[in-house]
Amino acid sequence: MxxxxxxxxxxxxxxxxxxxxxxxxxxxxxxxxxxxxxxxxxxxxxxxxxxxxxxxxxxxxxxxxxxxxxxxxxxxxxxxxxxxxxxxxxxxxxxxxxxxxxxxxxxxxxxxxxxxxxxxxxxxxxxxxxVSSTESATIVSRADLVRLPVDQNVTSVALLAPGVVKGNAGFGGISFGGSSIAENAFYVNGLNVTDFYNRNGFSEAPFAFYDQFQVKTGGYSVEFGRTTGGVVNAVARSGTNEFKGGAEITMEPGNWHSHGHDYYFDGERYYTSSRDQDSLIKTNVWASGPIVKDKLFFFAMYEARGASPRNTDNVGTTMTDHSANQGFWGGTIDWNITDNNTLSLMAFSDKNKDTGDVYSYNFDTNTRIAKTNEVYTDTGGRNWALTWTSYLTNDLSMKLMYGRNQRQANISSQLDTECNRVAVEAGVPLPGDLPLGCTSSSQVASREDTRKQYRADFEWTLGDHLLRFGYDHEVDTSDYARRYPGPGGYYYNVYNAPDNGQVTNSNGGGRVPVGDVAYVRVRRYEIAGTFATKNAAWYLEDNWHLTPNLVLNAGLRNDSFDNQDAAGRSYIKIDQQMAPRLGFSWDMKGDGTTKLFGNLGRYYLPVANVINIKQAGGLLDERSAHRFLGWQTQEINGFQYAMPIVGDPLPGSHTDTSQGDGTVGDLRAEVDHNMDPVYQDEAILGFQQMIDASWSWGVSGTYRRLHNAIDDMEISATAQCGENGYIGWVMANPGKKVTVWGDTNCDGTADGYVTVDTSKEGWAMYRQDGVDANGDPIMTYIGQRGWVKPKRTYSALEFQLDRAWDEKWAFNASYVLAWNRGNAEGPVNSDTDFDDTGRTENFDDPWVNFGGNGYLPNDRRHQLKLRGTYAITPHWQLGANADVHSGGPITGFGVGNPFDASNYHSYYICVENCDSDFSAERVYTHSARGAQGRLPWTYTFDASLSYILPFEGGGNLRVKLAVYNLLNQQRKVQVDQDLQSAISNQTDSTFGLPIGFQSPRFTQLTVSVDF
The missing domain is CATH 2.60.40.1120 (Carboxypeptidase-like, regulatory domain)
Structure with a gap:
């Protein structure tokens, strides 16, 4: 040949x-x-x-x-x-x-x-x-989404990729390759739109705004960083020389949504969803074309959205009717200045204002009794990116980008100044049918996050080498204020009296008097300020064609993070984070039909802005425990509600401000002086082969290992001074040496840097020898204990089979067999529903995570995904999408431990002498992570039927009816995992109760006209 x-x-x-x-x-x-x-x-x-x-x-x-x-x-x-x-x-x-x-x-x-x-x-x-590629990614085009039953949001697109699963916690999110939901990155036209406050979410445009998506699940190149999870990369539509336009209406009437189920325990309803109902209608219009032929083009879109969902609270005593103003606008302008220079502008606004009318509600008669409040929620913001691309020489090209990403998150209510929030633990006697408190708002908060981003990317061809290099810089600023509503800014939580009467120190401590069935925790939480984080990185990559069929890819990325307090002082600053990445691709037959590839890489994760704010922002978190003396009826605007009668502080209690006393302390004592970053190493080996011109298959193996954690730890002792060397809450690397400002000579005054090896020491252990005449515990110091090091590994085998779309049918199947093990999920804890990124309870004291190794919350052993389209005729198409996966592990958490007298989250439960005032007499047993079985398998099947009518002269009408969760599966995806919420001879009766479920079936009709 x-x-x-x-x-x-x-x-x-x-x-x-x-x-x-x-x-x-x-x-x-x-x-x-x-x-x-x-x-x-x-x-x-x-x-x-x-x-x-x-x-x-x-x-x-x-x-x-x-x-x-x-x-x-x-x-x-x-x-x-x-x-x-x-x-x-x-x-x-x-x-x-x-x-x-x-x-x-x-x-x-x-x-x-x-x-x-x-x-x-x-x-x-x-x-x-x-064939020089070493990344793992899935490309999804707008045409693919039109054919398939995929709900109209970016999360649903990402879930098409193998190894991506939904988080099981109440705060949602998606997990890539065993990572937590707070480790991902999202881009639109090169602009980073990831939520940097808590890393749970992103700015989002309507489906019709996007042209293509790229879902990166591993092995991505050095131009991408600040993530140890996955990347969703999208590009917006743009105009051409031909004037085009269109309109699209999406309808989801409330009666097209199946009702959720209600759940009962001991005859009492604890989860109410049968009266919840969503309702949505969206009208989208767009136009594109030339401003100057062959030179200047536009694409413009406006979408009006009318959403009016309603929902009850969990116990079904309030009903909230929502109405949202979600008008979206967006567009692109592209200018071909010369053949070698282009300028592009992308901009969109996803600002939204939701008003919730809150009513007292009678579940039995399905009637709203009286309007009690209005809750206002503002989200979103304006986003834009300006990009200049230039061919400088035949071999050297450049791209420069500057952009801004804005996200606001404001929560307030009509009764913020007059009404305190009240919540009760299950089992506390309730005040009849009266609602608790006169507000459903848990906070009065305002936050505006603004990212200013610029980057420069270059490509330079030198013989057999393709050099890629660039610089990326962000300034991420959060303007933040938060407090509880009501007089004094107090939040009242009514808890059952512990069996032994002892309240945890974090709630104010003290003992509940004999005969009292409950106690009240009174909490005040306030913080305000402007906080910035500066992230910067440079990268260099060489793609070397060693032979015509073998390519070696070697890259290096250097990241730096600088999280600052409200005064602009560096709080956590880490630089020289060198991330090497090495890959190869072998075109085995030399014809592009058979490929072997591999990748080794390191990826760093930045510290979320929530850490600057809550750890270095003058946070006041004041908690005290009081006697519960019953309920009293109060009235506002003719509306009656119940408030707890708050008695005197419990005997032996105190006002706890260990989580924040309202001042910014000496930051040298609050953060490790030699902090190590959080990073993940990843190895991928894969094989892909073309079966024929339509069919292909592939297999790959992935191994990920997370190193380090940055979290808050209470350093309560030092090697020099023992229990007298108390330092307090410190952001640090658990299980490693921590250097902070402390007491070097044990005179009670901080005077220099102290190094604590937290793998061996740092936590003061005490034995409780009883109580004194006042009921206060008698504690004896018995030494120190250190923390276990965080661990997380992910191992997976991935198989894929694909038939490409040929105007008749297409099919894709993937199966992932995966193991996600360790003792640290990541910067959030979904098994305990804790989403304050980087401030989990996982390392508060050594016992929280001691013995906590096992299968992690995002472990899904089996993941099967199928999707496809079949053209019945040129005018009719069937689409289907299926997601089947096994459930995550269930853990039985306890409190207390067999080693000292601390009473907090642990992997131990008390089984004997649990009512003893002597901690050494109590007998505990290990309750291993994931030892309580698994959540059930979930099956989600979506289906669509589309009718396409082309117009003579161009354009077409498309009518698409899609049904999501066709079988109306509502299996439990989250359960109560508190096996023992207080030291007791008994386990909690509510353990294992389902508290999260698959969304019910709903139907969506989309009618679009393009011309």
């Missing part, structure tokens, strides 16, 4: 392979994060020209001496490509698709069409995946 024929065969095979592998998640090649590239081989010295016929964008490069060429930083879209030498065209002009974050391989040369008889290529416009 001649080299020219072989090159053409390789191109077509590679094109077909790219179509299939791109659809089912092949690793994409190296390209920038909001565009793509074209590369390949042709005649040495030939001029290669790529043109987008829709926009007139034209770029040319000269092939190297070996005939290789590369055109980076191309906007996604359809192109033609050709080569010429000495005024003569080299081979035919070809059509090619540039996909997001990928490099399309096209070899240009003479063609012998008869050599292609065995290759069935049904389209000349196909995406191609560069």
């Amino acid at each position: 001649s080299s020219k024929v072989w090159n053409m065969r390789r191109t077509v095979l590679g094109t077909a392979l790219g179509l299939a592998l791109a659809a089912f998640g092949a690793p994409p090649a190296h390209a920038a994060n909001n565009d793509g590239a074209v590369a390949g081989h042709t005649q040495a010295g030939a001029t290669v020209t790529v043109t987008n016929p829709d926009t007139g964008l034209t770029r040319s490069v000269v092939a190297d001496s070996d005939g290789s060429y590369r055109l980076p930083f191309l906007p996604v879209g359809q192109y033609t490509i050709s080569a010429s030498s000495g005024g003569q065209q080299v081979g035919p002009t070809r059509n090619v698709t540039v996909a997001l974050g990928t490099t399309t391989t096209v070899d240009l040369g003479a063609v012998n069409a008869t050599s292609l008889a065995t290759i069935n290529v049904t389209s000349s416009v196909l995406p191609v995946i560069d």
Whole structure:
């Protein structure tokens, strides 16, 4: 076979392979994060020209001496490509698709069409995946989403990728490869839109605003950082030389939603959802076209959203009717200044204002009694990114971007000044049918997060080497204020009296008098200020073609994080975070049909802004325990409600401010002077093969290991001074040496840096020898104890099978067998529903995590995903999407431990002598992580039926009816995991009660017209 024929065969095979592998998640090649590239081989010295016929964008490069060429930083879209030498065209002009974050391989040369008889290529416009790639990602286009039953949000797109699962906690989120939900990153046109306050969420535009998504699940290149989970990378639509427009209406009437179930315990309803109902209608209009033909283009969109959901509280005594003003606008402007210089602007606003009318509610008669409050929630903000792309020379290209991401989160209510919040623990006697308190607001809060981001990316071709390098900088500022509503800003929690009468110190301590059935915790929580974090990174990467079929990828990223307090002082500052990444890709047959690849990489996770605010922001967290003397009836605006009668402080109690006394202390004593960052190492080995022009399959193995944690620890003793060396709450690396400002000579005054090896010491252990005449505990110091080091590993085998869309049908299947083990989920704890990122209870004292090794909350042993589309006729299409996975582990948490007298979360439960005042007499047994079985398997099946009517002259009408959770599965996905919530001879009767469920079935009708 001649080299020219072989090159053409390789191109077509590679094109077909790219179509299939791109659809089912092949690793994409190296390209920038909001565009793509074209590369390949042709005649040495030939001029290669790529043109987008829709926009007139034209770029040319000269092939190297070996005939290789590369055109980076191309906007996604359809192109033609050709080569010429000495005024003569080299081979035919070809059509090619540039996909997001990928490099399309096209070899240009003479063609012998008869050599292609065995290759069935049904389209000349196909995406191609560069065999030099070492990333793992799934590309999802707008056309894919139109055909499939995928709910209209970015989270649903991400869940199509293998190894991505929903979090089981009440705060939601998604987990990539065993990571917690607070470790991911989200981008739109290169702009980082990730929530940096708590890292749980992101700014989001409507589906119709996006052109393509790239879901990166591992092995991503050094231009991406600040994540140890996954990356969702999206690019917005843009205009062309043809004027286009359209409208789309999405309807989800309330009576198209199935009702949730109600759940009872001991005859009392504790979870009420049967009266909840969602209702949504969205109207989207868009237009695009040229402002100046071949030069300047626009895309503009507006979406009006009317959402009016209603929901009850868990016990069904209040009903809240919501109404939202979610008008969205967004657009792009693209300017082809010259063939070698472009300027692009992307902007959108996702601001939303929700008003909740709160009513007292009679569940039995299904009637609202009286309006009691209005709750106002403001979210979202304005976002924009300006990008300049330039071909500086034949071999050197540059992209510069500056942008702003804004997110507000304001919560307030009509009764903030007059009403305190009240909550009760299950089992506390209730005041009849009266509602508790006169407000449902848990906080009065205002927050505006603003990210200012700029970055520079470069590509430089030097012979067999492709060098990629750049710089990325962010200033993330949170303007924050928060307090509880009502007089004094107090929040009243009524708890059952512990069996032994002893209240934990974190709630104020003290003993509940004999005969009292409950006590009241009175809490005040206030904080305000402006806090900034500065993140910066540079990166360098070399893609070296060792042979025509073997590529070695070596990169290095250097991150720095600087979290500051309200005065601009560095609170946590970590630099020189070197992240090496090494990968290879072997085109085993040399024709692009069979590929072996691997990747080794390190990834660092920044510290969320919530840490600056709550640990270094003058937080006041004041808690005290009081006698509960029953209920009293109060009235406001003619409305009656119940408030607890708060008695005297409990005997032996105190006002606890250990979590924050309202002042910013000496930061040297509150953060480790030599803090190590949180990072994860990852190894991937994969194989992919084309079966034929439509079918492909692949298998890969992934191993991830998380190193370190940054969390709050209470250092209550030092080696120098023992129990007299108390330092307090410190942000540090549990299980490692911690250096903080403390008492070096045991005179009671902090005078220098003290180093505490927290793997061996730092926690003062006490034995309780009884109580004195006042009921106060008598404690004896018995030594020190250290913390266990955090551990998390993820091991997975992933299998994929794919059939590419050919205008008739498409199919994708993936199966992941995974193990997620360790003693630390990450910066949040979903098994205890704790979402203050980086401030978990996991390392508050050594016993919280002692003996806590096992399967972690995001462990899903089996994950099966299926999706596909079938065209019944040219006008009718069926779509289906299925997600089946095994349930996560269930742990039985206790309090107390067999080692000292501390009473807090632990992996131990008391089994004998639990009512003894002598802690040494109590007998405990280990309650291992995940030892209480697993949550059930969940099955989610979605289906759609679409009708497509093309218009003569262009455009079409599409009507799509989609049903989500078709079988209306409402299996439990979260349960109460407190096996023993107080030291007692008995376990909690509520342990294992389901408290979270699959969302009920709902139906969605979408009608769109494009012209």
